[in-house]
Amino acid sequence: MNRSRWRHGALALVILLAATLLPAAPPAQPAVILATTTSTQDSGLLDDLLPLFEKQSGYAVKTIAVGSGQAIAMGRRGEADVLLVHSPEAEEALLADGAGIRRRIVMHNDFVLLGPPGDPAGVSKRGALEGFQRIAKTRSLFLSRGDHSGTHAQELKLWKAAGITAEGQPWYQETGQGMGQTLAVASEKKAYTLSDRGTYLAMRRNISLIILHEGDPTLRNVYHVIEVNPMRFPKVNGAGARAFADFLVSKVVQKRIKEFGIGLYGSPLFFPDADVPNVDAGRR
Known part of the structure; x- marks a missing residue:
């Protein structure tokens, strides 16, 4: 009886080790x-x-x-x-x-409003909507992704809430590109843009843009x-x-x-x- 139990125990241990050591079947x-x-x-x-x-x-x-x-x-x-x-x-x-x-x-x-260090539109220390209004009022260049992304959707909501029709204006340009490419173009042209914080932090060493507005609850x-x-x-x-x-x-x-x-x-x-x-x- 003891020998039989030992054999069963040893067999169970072998099965357990095999299951542990052998790779799982591929999906x-x-x-x-x-x-x-x-x-x-x-x-x-x-x-x-x-x-x-x-x-x-x-x-x-x-x-x-x-x-x-x-x-x-x-x-x-x-x-x-x-x-x-x-x-x-x-x-x-x-x-x-x-x-x-x-x-x-x-x-x-969160989303952050970026722009050149000189901040020609004077959006620094203003709320998100007032910042967008200042960009439109000063006709400062704004780069939009224009690609129906989540960032683009948020940007359009902000323009609407600010009471501004930006599309079609000479100071408003669409890249049709992703966030990384849009940041690179905005940096080169010294333009404003809206970005998710993660992509900005990942790229900030290679671009000249700085955060001019952040922390607004609407930018989550x-x-x-x-x-x-x-x-x-x-x-x-x-x-x-x-x-x-x-x-x-x-x-x-x-x-x-x-x-x-x-x-x-x-x-x-x-x-x-x-x-x-x-x-x-x-x-x-």
């Missing part, structure tokens, strides 16, 4: 298409997170970094598996029509992860999308997001929100 559908905003790419955050996800999960992520509007449009057409975006109204519309599911908050930073910039609905689009990798979304909101990754940027830039580029009670009530 049935290993490729995951992530459509995301350029700020997560330009800031370097994805370069920090994706290798860890791929190593742990066995999935290979193909990243398409575009404006949030374009990323959400890809999700609406079933051309991506999962979205990491920051355009709340467009996100809610995607969920309402059933193309997106399980919207979960990941993190936030929230990022959500949304899975594209595999019931609507059968080719969508639902398992891979769920694995990536779970990864982003996990405690280990939330801690990594909290620490990202401190060593290199002296300040975090994003602030994790998945574990903050009621931070995004009604939007998950």
